[in-house]
Amino acid sequence: MNKRERILERAAVLLTLATLIGVPVTVFSYQRHRVAREAAGAQVIELYATGQAGVWTQESLRAWDSFFRHPEKRAIRIKAGVPVLFRLTSVDVHHSFSIPQLRVPPQDVTPGRWTEIRLEPQEPGSYTVLCYTVCGAKHAFMDAELQFF
Amino acid sequence: MNETITKSDFPPTPSVACIPPPATVVKGSRVDLLRLFRPVEWLVRRRWFQFAVVFPNLVLFSLFLMAGVFGTPVGNRNVIIVFVWILWWFLLISLLVPFASRVWCMACPFPFFGEWIQRRALVRARSFDPRAKKDGPGVAIGRNRYFGKNLRWPKSLTNIWIQNIGFLALCTFSALFLTRPIVTVAVLGSLFLIATVLHMIYRQRAFCSYVCPVSGFLSLFSMASTLEVRPRDTGVCATCKEKACLAGSEKGWGCPWLLYPSKLERNNYCGLCMECVKTCTHDNMTVKLRPFCSDTTLKGYDEAWKAFIMLALAGAYSILYQGPWGSFKDWANIAEKGNWPGFLAYAGALWSLSLLLIPGIYALAVQLGRALARHRPAGSDQTPAPAFKEVFLAFVYPLVPLGLLAWVTFSLPLLLVNGSYILMVLSDPFGWGWNLFGTAKIPWTPLVPQWGPYLQVPLLLTGLYYALKTGRAQAQRLFGDRSSALKAFAPVAAVLTSCVVFFLWLYVG
Numbered sequence: 001m002n003k004r005e006r007i008l009e010r011a012a013v014l015l016t017l018a019t020l021i022g023v024p025v026t027v028f029s030y031q032r033h034r035v036a037r038e039a040a041g042a043q044v045i046e047l048y049a050t051g052q053a054g055v056w057t058q059e060s061l062r063a064w065d066s067f068f069r070h071p072e073k074r075a076i077r078i079k080a081g082v083p084v085l086f087r088l089t090s091v092d093v094h095h096s097f098s099i100p101q102l103r104v105p106p107q108d109v110t111p112g113r114w115t116e117i118r119l120e121p122q123e124p125g126s127y128t129v130l131c132y133t134v135c136g137a138k139h140a141f142m143d144a145e146l147q148f149f
Numbered sequence: 150m151n152e153t154i155t156k157s158d159f160p161p162t163p164s165v166a167c168i169p170p171p172a173t174v175v176k177g178s179r180v181d182l183l184r185l186f187r188p189v190e191w192l193v194r195r196r197w198f199q200f201a202v203v204f205p206n207l208v209l210f211s212l213f214l215m216a217g218v219f220g221t222p223v224g225n226r227n228v229i230i231v232f233v234w235i236l237w238w239f240l241l242i243s244l245l246v247p248f249a250s251r252v253w254c255m256a257c258p259f260p261f262f263g264e265w266i267q268r269r270a271l272v273r274a275r276s277f278d279p280r281a282k283k284d285g286p287g288v289a290i291g292r293n294r295y296f297g298k299n300l301r302w303p304k305s306l307t308n309i310w311i312q313n314i315g316f317l318a319l320c321t322f323s324a325l326f327l328t329r330p331i332v333t334v335a336v337l338g339s340l341f342l343i344a345t346v347l348h349m350i351y352r353q354r355a356f357c358s359y360v361c362p363v364s365g366f367l368s369l370f371s372m373a374s375t376l377e378v379r380p381r382d383t384g385v386c387a388t389c390k391e392k393a394c395l396a397g398s399e400k401g402w403g404c405p406w407l408l409y410p411s412k413l414e415r416n417n418y419c420g421l422c423m424e425c426v427k428t429c430t431h432d433n434m435t436v437k438l439r440p441f442c443s444d445t446t447l448k449g450y451d452e453a454w455k456a457f458i459m460l461a462l463a464g465a466y467s468i469l470y471q472g473p474w475g476s477f478k479d480w481a482n483i484a485e486k487g488n489w490p491g492f493l494a495y496a497g498a499l500w501s502l503s504l505l506l507i508p509g510i511y512a513l514a515v516q517l518g519r520a521l522a523r524h525r526p527a528g529s530d531q532t533p534a535p536a537f538k539e540v541f542l543a544f545v546y547p548l549v550p551l552g553l554l555a556w557v558t559f560s561l562p563l564l565l566v567n568g569s570y571i572l573m574v575l576s577d578p579f580g581w582g583w584n585l586f587g588t589a590k591i592p593w594t595p596l597v598p599q600w601g602p603y604l605q606v607p608l609l610l611t612g613l614y615y616a617l618k619t620g621r622a623q624a625q626r627l628f629g630d631r632s633s634a635l636k637a638f639a640p641v642a643a644v645l646t647s648c649v650v651f652f653l654w655l656y657v658g
Contacts, residue, residue, distance in 0.1 A: 005196070005273045012200050012271035016207070023211045031581055063330040066222040067484075087582065091222050112226025113590075114582030 035087070042083035042118065045076065047144075049088065049095040049109050049131070054138025056129055061091045073144065076129075080148040084119040096132040099146065106132035122148045177440035181381060183426070184435065193423040193436075196401070197272050202256040210258050210337070212578065217334035221580025224328040225593075228578035231570045233337070234327050239564045242370075243557045247441070250374035251367045254420035259340045260357060263348025268402070269296050276399040290352065291396030291403040297349040302359060308451040312365030313458055317503055319362055320462050321496045324469075324481040353405045358418055369455045370553045371416040372444035372546075373615075377437050378410065378419050378426070385433045386411030394425035394434060401427035410434055415444040417452070442550050442619050447542045454508065456548035460648065461503035463555035467655050471562060514640035515541045522628050522637035534637075535627045543623040544641045547616035551645060554612025555652060561608070562601045569594040602657040609656075613649040617642055 048061040057071035078084055088097050088109045096106040109115050131142035183190035217229035224230040245253050265271055275294040287294040326332040347356040357364050380386045394410040397403035401424045404410050410425035425434040447453055469477050480491035519534050576589035624634035
């Protein structure tokens with residue numbers, strides 16, 4: 001093996017290893033940076049809507065676990081006095097997100113897409129999230145409690 | 150451990166052992182593409198060439214696998230579903246296979262890690278001079294050194310039955326992996342894993358030749374392709390002493406597909422890796438352009454059944470994914486509906502159709518054709534009709550162009566209707582809310598779906614034309630006189646025409 005071949009071989013190995021490590025690192029770093037930039041100082045609340053379970057959940061539902069995880073309804077705790085960026089997505093069917101007491105009108109939450117809603121700083125208290133699109137057998141139970149503390 | 154090269158080092162390629170091939174006749178004109186495009190010749194002769202084509206795919210596949218695990222579970226917003234099953238599939242079946250044979254195998258990342266382990270090299274070739282130096286690391290095969298067990302693939306499995314059954318089994322669950330990213334990850338991940346393990350145990354590309362489910366249909370349909378790797382002059386090969394294309398040299402590896410490139414007469418098991426172009430000491434291997442449907446010999450029942458499976462799947466998928474019968478979809482969609490009796494009925498019908506019903510009808514048609522051809526007027530040549538197997542395999546060949554065009558016909562509307570998803574996931578591959586190129590939020594827009602039938606009808610008729618043309622040529626070759634050939638082929642021609650009528654009814658009826 002001559003010097004040129006040795007350099008090429010090493011370059012190929014390095015490139016392969018860099019890909020295996022670099023691709024995940026780049027993807028996750030970019031996502032983190034992007035969300036932080038979108039938030040612009042607001043606290044980010046990511047909610048996943050699932051019509052099958054009839055809940056809005058903060059548990060992240062990814063491709064690998066969304067089919068066997070059964071998220072339960074839990075209160076969503078948010079710091080009062082700080083702006084909020086809601087990032088909403090659906091893992092199954094169309095929903096719409098609304099907080100009537102805070103005059104947040106129904107916003108489409110589409111499968112696989114993210115809807116972002118900004119909320120001004122709120123006083124401590126408890127509010128209810130409702131789904132305004134008939135999203136399945138559990139639509140009537142598709143609510144969530146927001147607790148500003 | 151050292152071995153010197155012997156003929157038995159290289160097991161027969163699938164189906165080679167079944168029946169002796171007929172004398173090879175090169176039909177139609179050929180264009181030597183490497184002579185025509187010198188920069189391409191320069192490129193494919195570089196040792197880094199294959200790495201350069203596989204590497205981008207490796208990057209893409211690692212992205213796809215990540216998206217399939219961590220991305221959105223919604224299939225049409227996840228790059229792994231949209232790129233693999235809409236874009237890649239369409240490109241593969243409609244462009245790459247018909248016009249570039251198994252060029253996908255050249256760029257396929259599945260055997261990447263296995264081959265790396267086996268060769269302990271990504272770019273360089275490990276060679277030695279068997280006369281000067283026999284000791285060294287790894288196993289010496291031909292003039293190359295390999296690592297791992299390097300066992301011979303079992304002779305009883307030197308066919309494509311594993312690929313046939315594997316592909317049919319995968320396709321039975323198509324509704325699952327076409328919609329659920331994680332299932333596609335499981336499929337692709339398994340292929341990476343199996344390929345790597347088999348490379349560690351068996352010689353060279355045993356995985357690609359005998360196991361990979363994608364390879365099976367590529368092998369069949371590449372017979373129709375307009376591209377081939379062949380020697381420029383077979384006379385040069387006949388007098389060649391080095392046989393570097395088979396045994397390897399310091400310039401490259403012996404054929405990883407365990408073929409004897411200088412005697413290649415079909416595209417089926419050539420992965421276009423270009424090693425023979427690099428290693429040939431006489432600069433005699435090249436890439437040629439040729440007429441459509443130039444390889445016309447099926448060599449075993451395994452290949453014939455692959456043709457039946459592909460035709461059955463094209464029909465079943467057309468009903469399932471483009472037909473108006475929602476209940477069939479519900480049966481196939483076991484994960485969503487959980488209708489096990491329905492799913493079992495669907496799976497049973499699919500397997501019976503592919504493995505029994507279509508082959509049975511075909512066998513009857515062939516037998517009827519032989520019987521018709523046997524009735525000759527008194528006084529005419531009374532030579533016995535060719536054996537059933539020979540006629541059967543020859544008459545299954547028309548299913549290659551017909552099956553290929555049926556798949557193109559099926560795949561085209563998938564791209565037209567779902568193409569806009571490609572733009573969406575290009576900007577947001579993980580479904581995480583990215584918008585890299587500003588196309589993430591474009592609405593789903595079917596692209597000229599009304600053109601579908603106008604494109605599908607000519608495609609199907611082209612398939613039928615080539616099927617009848619090649620079938621008639623096969624009949625002429627087997628039965629000699631025109632009248633017997635026509636009689637022998639008539640029942641099969643009727644079956645082929647019925648298939649096309651069925652597809653036409655499905656798409657435009």
